[in-house]
Amino acid sequence: MKRLSACLLGLLMAVWSCLAPAAASPIRLGMIEGFSGPFANAGEAVARNLHFAVARVNARGGVRLPGGARPLALMTFDSKGQVEEALLQLKRAGDDGVRFILQGNSSAVAGALIEAIGRHNERAPGARQLLLNYSAVDPALTNERCSFWHFRFDAHAEMRMAALMQVIAADPRVRRVYLINQDYSFGREVARSARELLAARRPEVQIVGDELHPLGRIRDFAPYAAKIRQVGADTVITGNWGNDLTFLVRAARDAGLEASFYTFYGNGLGAPAAIGEAGVGRVRAVAEWHYNAGLPAMDAVYADFRKRYPEPRDDYFQARMTVLIEMLVRAIEAAGSTEAAAVAQRLAGMRYSAAQGNPLGEVWMRPEDHQLQAPLYVSVMDRAGSRGVVRDVEGSGFGFRTERRLEAAETSRPSACRMVRPG
Numbered sequence: 386m387k388r389l390s391a392c393l394l395g396l397l398m399a400v401w402s403c404l405a406p407a408a409a410s411p412i413r414l415g416m417i418e419g420f421s422g423p424f425a426n427a428g429e430a431v432a433r434n435l436h437f438a439v440a441r442v443n444a445r446g447g448v449r450l451p452g453g454a455r456p457l458a459l460m461t462f463d464s465k466g467q468v469e470e471a472l473l474q475l476k477r478a479g480d481d482g483v484r485f486i487l488q489g490n491s492s493a494v495a496g497a498l499i500e501a502i503g504r505h506n507e508r509a510p511g512a513r514q515l516l517l518n519y520s521a522v523d524p525a526l527t528n529e530r531c532s533f534w535h536f537r538f539d540a541h542a543e544m545r546m547a548a549l550m551q552v553i554a555a556d557p558r559v560r561r562v563y564l565i566n567q568d569y570s571f572g573r574e575v576a577r578s579a580r581e582l583l584a585a586r587r588p589e590v591q592i593v594g595d596e597l598h599p600l601g602r603i604r605d606f607a608p609y610a611a612k613i614r615q616v617g618a619d620t621v622i623t624g625n626w627g628n629d630l631t632f633l634v635r636a637a638r639d640a641g642l643e644a645s646f647y648t649f650y651g652n653g654l655g656a657p658a659a660i661g662e663a664g665v666g667r668v669r670a671v672a673e674w675h676y677n678a679g680l681p682a683m684d685a686v687y688a689d690f691r692k693r694y695p696e697p698r699d700d701y702f703q704a705r706m707t708v709l710i711e712m713l714v715r716a717i718e719a720a721g722s723t724e725a726a727a728v729a730q731r732l733a734g735m736r737y738s739a740a741q742g743n744p745l746g747e748v749w750m751r752p753e754d755h756q757l758q759a760p761l762y763v764s765v766m767d768r769a770g771s772r773g774v775v776r777d778v779e780g781s782g783f784g785f786r787t788e789r790r791l792e793a794a795e796t797s798r799p800s801a802c803r804m805v806r807p808g
Contacts, residue, residue, distance in 0.1 A: 411458035412448055412723055414439070415483035417474045417498070418490055419466030423601035424627040426654060427490050428463075431519065433699060434706035435459055435487065437690050441707070442714055449718050457710070466490070466601065468497045475501055479514065484725055485713065489520030489539065490627070492571040496526060499535045506534055506725070506807075513725035519709055522649075523570045524578075524798070527756040531802035534725065536732055536755040538709040540673065542571060542624065542649075544796040546578040548671045548761040549622070549647045552789055554586040561593045563618035563644070565609060567629055568597035575624030575649070593618050601629060606636035613637070618644050626650040634668070635659040645669070653701040657766060658781035665783070668766040674704035674745060675764045675785050676776040682744035697780030704745055705757075712737050712750065726807055749793070754802035758793040 416435060418428040439457045447454040462478055464471035471494045478486060486502065488495055498516055506513040516535045518526065524541040540548075553559050564579055566572035576595060583590050593616040596609065603609075610633075613621060621644050625633055630650055637644070638660045645667040650656070652670035660668060674683055683704055690702045716731040717723055734752035737743045748759040764785035769777035773786030 409447070409453055409455040411456045412485070412717070413481065413483045414457060414459050414485045414487055415462055415475075415478035415481070416459060416487045417462045417464050417471050417478065417494075418488060420461065420463040422466045423629075424466050424490060427627040428466075430654060430699075430701040431490065431703070431706065432459075432461055433694055433701075434690075434703050435710065437693055438707045438710035440693070441686075441689075442710060448714050450723075451721050457714075464488075464494060466494075468494055472497060472501055479505065479512065484512070484514050484723060485728075486514055486516045487519065487709075488516065489518050491569075492521040492523035492526065492574075493569050495521030495535075496523070496530060496570070499526065499530060499532045502534050503532050515725045515729055517709055517713060519703070519706055521571070523574050525570070525574075527754040528801040529803075531754050531800070531804050533729060533755075533804055533806050536729075536750065536757075538705050538712075538757045540671075540759065540761055540796060541756065541798075542574045543578050543798050545624075545649050545671045545761065546575065546582055547796045547798070548763050548789070548791050549669065550582045550586050551791060551795070552669065552763050553583075553620070553647060558645070559587065559590060559620045561591050561616070561618050562620045562622060563594035563596070563613045563616065564592060565594070565596045565598065565613070565621060565623050565625070565633065567600045567625055569600050572597055572600070572624055575622075579622045598629075601627070603629065604632060606633045607640065609633065610636040610640040610642055613644060614640055614642050620645050620647065622647045624649045627654060631655040631659050634664070638663045643667075651766070652764065652785050653778055655779065657778045657783045660766075661781075661783070664766040665768060666765060669763055669788065670766075670785060671761055671763050672703075673708075673759055673761060675762055675787070676702075676778065677764070677774055677784055677786050678762055678790075679787070680744065680746070682739065686744050700779045705759075708737065708743065708745055708748060711743070712748075715741075747793075751800070753804065754800035755804075756800065758797055760793055761791045761796050762787055763789040763791070 420428045439459045443456045447456040462474035518537040522541045564576045716728045719731040720727040735750045738747045765788045767774045774784040777784040
């Protein structure tokens with residue numbers, strides 16, 4: 386009798402497993418980034434942000450589609466920070482059925498991926514891909530090199546520099562400026578934009594140094610700090626990121642350099658701890674948000690991020706990663722499809738507001754060039770607990786307070802994009 390019951394139970398379970406609906410296949414997102422090499426820490430920081438944003442979507446049931454909800458799945462591919470390796474990983478991602486590619490920690494890599502995806506989409510219209518760019522901010526990527534298949538969710542270098550220049554223009558202490566940047570397309574663009582805007586807004590300011598250094602290959606910036614001090618610079622403008630920024634500000638601290646730093650990325654990845662007390666009132670950063678920006682909805686999202694990643698070394702939250710994933714989900718749901726062209730049509734021109742659940746407030750994906758338009762904050766480093774600095778960064782004891790909030794219209798730039806759209 387027991388054997389018969391067991392057989393019947395086994396038969397019923399087999400029948401149920403055949404009749405039960407199969408688990409929904411995930412929508413695969415492929416993150417191509419450097420997880421080894423000199424900027425591995427930056428790749429890992431972005432991955433944490435994207436894993437967190439994906440988990441938020443899945444926790445509420447996934448992406449709603451006509452055939453039923455589907456979860457997101459983030460796959461990571463190590464480019465080692467190199468263009469050729471990134472292209473190999475793009476092919477691998479395509480072979481794995483990934484249709485949405487995420488990348489950002491190199492404008493050189495982004496440019497190569499844009500061109501490769503364009504060629505792929507012409508050859509394989511049934512397996513087209515989109516590139517969602519969270520950090521590659523060379524303006525050319527949404528100007529002369531723009532593509533229907535590319536969307537940028539970060540302010541580009543000219544927009545960020547325009548925000549910093551609003552503060553520089555009002556600071557009479559800025560008299561002698563030293564430009565130091567990484568020697569590739571992005572770094573060269575930061576230097577060009579700084580020269581142009583200084584000439585327009587502060588023509589009396591003297592540029593006493595304009596230096597480009599190899600990307601990711603300098604560990605000792607002491608000679609650079611010595612040169613900055615030798616020429617009497619009172620202000621440094623840099624787009625450096627990752628270890629190239631951390632090592633630079635550490636060298637400046639060790640050299641006793643008293644110059645102010647106007648940076649794109651000075652508010653994380655070890656930079657505040659590296660410069661310490663010397664950065665109070667002197668180190669500035671520009672971003673779409675910071676920990677003390679005072680947006681309650683984003684503060685709540687950040688609190689959830691810290692619950693998931695409580696270690697101080699993991700405390701590098703980037704609000705735009707959450708916005709990127711949420712806008713992609715909205716576009717897929719509006720299209721009722723994961724087909725790249727259909728999703729791109731919905732993403733282009735999308736407005737995502739606080740009323741629609743955007744914790745950052747109103748943003749707009751400009752349709753003519755696929756460049757996100759959003760407010761920016763210029764913030765200045767200060768001690769945790771001082772006025773306007775409720776939270777510190779990475780357990781360093783130092784945080785940032787808002788010095789200037791700029792609406793999207795104040796930093797928006799015209800585009801030279803001549804986009805070719807699929808027929």
